[in-house]
Amino acid sequence: MYRYFKTIRLFWSTAFASQLEYQLNFLIELLAMLGTLLGSVFILSLFFTGGRQLGDWTWESALVIQGVYTFLDGLTNALLRPNLTEIVNYVREGTLDYVLLKPIDSQFWLSVKKFSFAGLPEIILGLSIVFWASIQTGSSFSIYSLSVFIISLFIGFIILYSVWFLIAASSIWFVKTWNATEVLRALLAAGRYPISAYPIILRFIFTLVLPVAFLTTFPAEAILGDLKLHILFFGLMLSSVFFVLSRLFWKFALRHYTSASS
Amino acid sequence: MPGFKGTLKHFFDRKTFEVHAVTDVSFKITRGEIVGFLGANGAGKTTLLKMMCGLIHPSRGLVDVCGFSPQRRQTAFLKEITLVMGQKQQLIWDLPPMDSFYVNAAVYGLADFEAKERINELADMLEIGEELTRPVRKLSLGQRMKAELLVALLHKPSVLFLDEPTLGLDVNAQARVRSFLSEYNKKTGATILLTSHYMADITALCPRVICIHKGNLFYDGDLDSLANSLSPSREVKVELKNPCSRDQFDKYGEIQDFNDRFISLLVSRDKLTEIISNLLTNFDIIDLEISDPPIDQLIGELFIKGEVN
Amino acid sequence: MRIFGLSFKVIKTLLTTQYAYMLEYRIEIALWALSGVLPFIMFSLWSQNDVGNTFGLNDIGLARYFLSAFLVRQFSVVWVVFSFEEDSLSGRLSPYLLQPLHPLLRYVAAHLAEQATRLPFALAIAITFFILNPSSFWIPSLPQVFLAYLSTHLAFSIAFLLQSLVAALCFWTEKSSALERLIFVPYLFLSGLLVPLAAFPSNVLKVAMLTPFPYLINFPAKILSGMTVDIFNGFLAQILWISILIPSVNILWKFGVKRYTAMGA
Numbered sequence: 001m002y003r004y005f006k007t008i009r010l011f012w013s014t015a016f017a018s019q020l021e022y023q024l025n026f027l028i029e030l031l032a033m034l035g036t037l038l039g040s041v042f043i044l045s046l047f048f049t050g051g052r053q054l055g056d057w058t059w060e061s062a063l064v065i066q067g068v069y070t071f072l073d074g075l076t077n078a079l080l081r082p083n084l085t086e087i088v089n090y091v092r093e094g095t096l097d098y099v100l101l102k103p104i105d106s107q108f109w110l111s112v113k114k115f116s117f118a119g120l121p122e123i124i125l126g127l128s129i130v131f132w133a134s135i136q137t138g139s140s141f142s143i144y145s146l147s148v149f150i151i152s153l154f155i156g157f158i159i160l161y162s163v164w165f166l167i168a169a170s171s172i173w174f175v176k177t178w179n180a181t182e183v184l185r186a187l188l189a190a191g192r193y194p195i196s197a198y199p200i201i202l203r204f205i206f207t208l209v210l211p212v213a214f215l216t217t218f219p220a221e222a223i224l225g226d227l228k229l230h231i232l233f234f235g236l237m238l239s240s241v242f243f244v245l246s247r248l249f250w251k252f253a254l255r256h257y258t259s260a261s262s
Numbered sequence: 263m264p265g266f267k268g269t270l271k272h273f274f275d276r277k278t279f280e281v282h283a284v285t286d287v288s289f290k291i292t293r294g295e296i297v298g299f300l301g302a303n304g305a306g307k308t309t310l311l312k313m314m315c316g317l318i319h320p321s322r323g324l325v326d327v328c329g330f331s332p333q334r335r336q337t338a339f340l341k342e343i344t345l346v347m348g349q350k351q352q353l354i355w356d357l358p359p360m361d362s363f364y365v366n367a368a369v370y371g372l373a374d375f376e377a378k379e380r381i382n383e384l385a386d387m388l389e390i391g392e393e394l395t396r397p398v399r400k401l402s403l404g405q406r407m408k409a410e411l412l413v414a415l416l417h418k419p420s421v422l423f424l425d426e427p428t429l430g431l432d433v434n435a436q437a438r439v440r441s442f443l444s445e446y447n448k449k450t451g452a453t454i455l456l457t458s459h460y461m462a463d464i465t466a467l468c469p470r471v472i473c474i475h476k477g478n479l480f481y482d483g484d485l486d487s488l489a490n491s492l493s494p495s496r497e498v499k500v501e502l503k504n505p506c507s508r509d510q511f512d513k514y515g516e517i518q519d520f521n522d523r524f525i526s527l528l529v530s531r532d533k534l535t536e537i538i539s540n541l542l543t544n545f546d547i548i549d550l551e552i553s554d555p556p557i558d559q560l561i562g563e564l565f566i567k568g569e570v571n
Numbered sequence: 572m573r574i575f576g577l578s579f580k581v582i583k584t585l586l587t588t589q590y591a592y593m594l595e596y597r598i599e600i601a602l603w604a605l606s607g608v609l610p611f612i613m614f615s616l617w618s619q620n621d622v623g624n625t626f627g628l629n630d631i632g633l634a635r636y637f638l639s640a641f642l643v644r645q646f647s648v649v650w651v652v653f654s655f656e657e658d659s660l661s662g663r664l665s666p667y668l669l670q671p672l673h674p675l676l677r678y679v680a681a682h683l684a685e686q687a688t689r690l691p692f693a694l695a696i697a698i699t700f701f702i703l704n705p706s707s708f709w710i711p712s713l714p715q716v717f718l719a720y721l722s723t724h725l726a727f728s729i730a731f732l733l734q735s736l737v738a739a740l741c742f743w744t745e746k747s748s749a750l751e752r753l754i755f756v757p758y759l760f761l762s763g764l765l766v767p768l769a770a771f772p773s774n775v776l777k778v779a780m781l782t783p784f785p786y787l788i789n790f791p792a793k794i795l796s797g798m799t800v801d802i803f804n805g806f807l808a809q810i811l812w813i814s815i816l817i818p819s820v821n822i823l824w825k826f827g828v829k830r831y832t833a834m835g836a
Contacts, residue, residue, distance in 0.1 A: 006368045014365055018356040025749050032752040039760030046770050047616070050625045054616075097317050098352040101345050103337040104369045179599045182606035190612050199619045202612075258333065259319050 007104065012115040015082075019117055029077070029118035037070060037125070040192055047193075055196030062194060063133035064220040068153070069192050071126025072215055075157060078119025083111050084168040085181065091171050096257070107250050111165065134223050141223070148232060149222040155235040156215040160188070162242035163210065165250070172253040184210075191216040211238060284309050284320075287479040289472055291455065293420075296447055298468030298485075299457040300561060306477040307457040308425055314455065315345050315423050327421060341370060344419035348429030351398075351410055358395045359409035363416060370417040377416065384412045387449075388442055404435030411442065422446075424456035428463055440466045461561070473561075492560040495528045500541060501549040514541065577676070585677065589684035597688060604692040607644050610637040611700065613765050626770045634707035635796035636767050638700055639719070643791045644764060645693040646686050647727040651678045655738040656748045668828065675735055675824070682731065711795055718802065719795035725809040726787045730758075732816035733783065739820065742827030757782065763789025767798075783812045 019026070044062060047054045054062055087110055090096040099109050134141075167184060171177040187210055195203055195213040206212040214235050221227040284306040291297055299307045312318040313325055316332030316339070325332050330339035353362045360381075367377035385391060388408045393401055401409065407427070415422075424443075428436040444467055447454055458464055464471060464485065471488060473481035481488055498515070502523045511517055511525055514537050519526035529537050534552070541547065593600065614637035617623055623633045655678065658664045667674040701708045711719070733754055740747040759765065761784035768776060768789045779785055786809045793800040 003368065003371045007365070010365045010368045014354060014357055014361045017361060018354060021356055022746060024744070025746060028749045028753060032756050035753075035756035036759075039756065042775070043760065043765050046766055047620060047622055049770075052620070052622070052625070054620055094347070094350050095352060097312070097345065097347065097350070100317060100335065101315060101340055101343070102366075102369050103340040103371075109369075174598065179602035179606060183602050183608075186606045186609050187612075189609060193616055197616055197620055199615050202615055255319075258317055259321070 004104070004108065008112055011113050015113075015115045016117060026118045029116075030121055033074075033122045033125070037066075040066060040069075044192070047197075055194040055198075057194045057196070058137065060133050060136040061220065061224055064130055064137070064223060065194055065216050066192060067126050067129030067131075067133055068156075068216045068219045069126070070129060071123055071153070072156060072160060072191075074119045074122030074124075074126050076119070076160070077122060078116050079112070079114075080161060080164050082114040082116045084164050085178070086110070086114065087168045088171040088177055091257075100254070100258075106254070107165070107247060111161070130220075130223060137224060139224050142225075145223060145225045148227055149219060152214070152219040152222040152227065152232060152235060155232075155239045156219055158239040159211050159214050159235075159242050162239070162246040165246045169246070169250050169253045172257045188212060188215070194220075211242075214238065284313070284474070284477045287474065287477075289479065289482050291453060293453055294447070294451045295470060296444070296454040296456070296468050298464040298471045299455065299474060300464065300471050300481075301457075301474035302562075305474045307474055309477075310474060311345075311423050311425055311455065311457060315343055316340075317345075341417055342419055343421045343423065344414045344417070345423045346410060346414045346425065346427050348407070348424075348426035351406065353398045353406070353409055353413060355399050356397055358397055359401075359413065360394045362398075362409075362413055363394075366413050366416050372417065380416055380418070381412065384415055387445060388412060389438070402435075404431050404438070407431060407435065407439060408442075411439070415446070418450075420450075420452050422452055422454045422456075424454065424458075426458055427456060428458060428460055436460065436462065437466075443467060489554065489560065490531065492563070493554070495530045496534055497553050498527045498529050498534075498538065498541075499549075499551040499553070500525045500527070500545070500547055503546040503548050506545065577672070581672070582680075585680040586684055589680045590687055593681070593684045593688040600685060600688050601692045603648075604645060604689050604696060607641055607648075608696075610641045610644070610764060613637060617766075622770075626767075628767065628769065631707050632796070632798065633767070634700075634704050635709060636792055636798065638697060638707070639792035639795035640764055640788050641700075642693060642697060642795065643719075643723050643726060643788050645689060646723050647730050647787060647791075649682065649727070649730040649734045651675070651682070651731060652734045652738040652741075652748050652751045654678055654681065656741050656746075659741045660745070664831075668831070675820075679731065682727070709797065711797060715794060715797060719791050722786075722791040722794055722806065722809060725806070725813065726791050729783050729809065729812050729816065730787055732813065732820050735820045736816070736823060739823040739827045742831045758784050758787065761785060762787045763792060767793075786812065 041063070044054075044066060045059075048059045048062075053059075057065070087096075090099060090110065099106050102109060139145075164181070164184060167177055167180045170180070174180075190198070190202075190206060191212045195206055195217040198206065203213075207214075218227055218231060218235060222232070287306075287310060299310065301307045309318060313320055314327055314332060316335045319333045328339070328342050330336060330342070332339060332343075353359050354365075363381055364374075364377060367374070367380075372380070381394075385394065388411065390405060390408045390412070393405045394409060394412075398406060398409070411427070422443075427443075428439050431439065440463060443454060443456075446452060454467070456463065456467070469484055471481070471483070471485050472479060473488070495515070497518065502525070505522045506525075508517065508520050511520070511527060515527040515529040517525065518528055538550070538552070541550070614634060617633050617637075618630050623629060628636075655664075655674075658667065664674065667677065734751065737747055737750050737754060740750060744750075761768075761779045761782055763785060768779060768785055771779060786805065790800065790805045790809070794802065794805075
């Protein structure tokens, strides 16, 4: 276990060192992030013109969802995107061979090798919005609501990671999975809005098939103190299922890779 | 031009089929040996190498390396071996090799002081020093290869799999990699298995070679007897002081080329010394040159013929 | 017949080889077409929450608008900066620069071929949309189709030129594709992909109309969906943007190539 921690530390400190070479990138990411947030809040505000509500969400509580989305987007930019989009290159260039010959879990290696520090401001800003907006709704935090919030964020992240990893792992067969990832990202954008604002069919899909609801709506409900415990429980099970699925699929993909690659 | 129908057809028509890269190959390698794998492109050398380190599972048959079954890739096995591929690099491009070394050290569970000692030791052997603190992308190909070897050997593996380790290097850098490998083998008793396109690598390093052709093993033995059996004769070029007639040379060997004072003869190996001393006593010779037909040419012919005499 | 100084034969060869190449990537292109579903997600929000009424838009009009926005986007997607960056990093650019064909025209051909490959998938998605929302089905009039087709091509040209500006920065910096995000963000929110621009507050709208972005989606989509639109001014603005962008790209490109060849890369 200690070996894994030490490895992560070295992975990320080397990642930091190599990103220092591209400081302009950091600035661009920051600008793009602020622009995206501004634009999203603006579009969201259009739904509330004339004093209406979105689903049964008020303006402030819908902002909490934007905050959670921003937070997860930051994590995506920091951790998921740099690592999981790289898997394709490992396969194409054949350097996956080196990873497989390391005495360390290959899924672990591929998932945490990089860390993009340009994602950090977005993570921090996302959390700030969550707390600021939920104070605006008048809700007060308790140890309980905070811990449910953290657990539900964790659930959301694990689901997001697992789905993304499943797609990335298929690059063992299809070298260009970049576009499949784009489909996922497009669908995830639905998470900017509360799940109850969607038509019933989409609500179903976004809860059970591609569980967007677990990524943003439920964590937002958690911090607002509205999340029902059975949903949290269900989320724990669902995220475990997704995670186990991602590991099994990776094992399966590797079996294919090692039996057919040249 | 394929239209929509073509599009749909291609869409569903992605067949897969089984390819036998390697069949009926069987050999044993003892600890400390250096073995070269020879074969034309696509002969199955790389497949074989990857099978031995567990990257490709054989559909039939058995691979045993140091008592392990490679395809299970157990930690204990992985710590015993290493793989270096000349055309693929594992160092982090934007950073100095030193950073990659410490990442790998952590992955293999080496303590920092251990890693440091090991890096110094290998750097000495490889004759590389301050380059290790420069970003990889600023290193020359030769320096990069040295750093690749260093990172691959950090965990003291006892079996080295090298796939084209000198690919793309200039002659000097190739020679240095070769001398390092041979020194490393002597010092640590590590087993080295390598493939190379450069015959010089094989002739300099490998007392034993294994030839693969179309996935089949057809020679396993020492390099000299391979060369002997491939080409029983040598070429002797003679420059004479005075012009001579052609028929004077007929009895020494097959005349390849003749003009006045330059003669090129094919002489059988076992009579070589005798014939040369005869030549030297009977003629007034300015210059004499004995050459092997280049081994890669021989190997090339071998692969075309598909058999050993 | 010559277009951009190219003979018809060269154009035909370029397009057919690029089309054959794109067919190899049809699965990826199908997925890519699918990744343009954002307008549909937005539509479901608009209709479910009955937002349109506030802005004087009915559900059928909205459905047609969002579908049109989807289609316009499908045929004006641009990725030249990514191809170009890859080519310049991998050294493929050097031989391109030696050929008597402007490298950008090669990418234009690639884009057009990709659009042709994408056509069946985009249509399939549109048909699915009609099956789910049968009431929104409509057949635009011939002039509408023609004008929408024309303005979509112009929109593609603007988008292509904009991204070529960023691509030309590849000559200076290694990672110019990161800069593309700075164009994409305002594009996403100001083009009308997420909401019809009619819903914008008037002061935001005024600012938006000063940028090229509304002419990339909103204008062609409005024509296609049959909304009232100032056709003359719309086309004028599109042509104006193109006539500003072409010389800019040309100049930046020339400087870039000069720098590139001076570096001897």
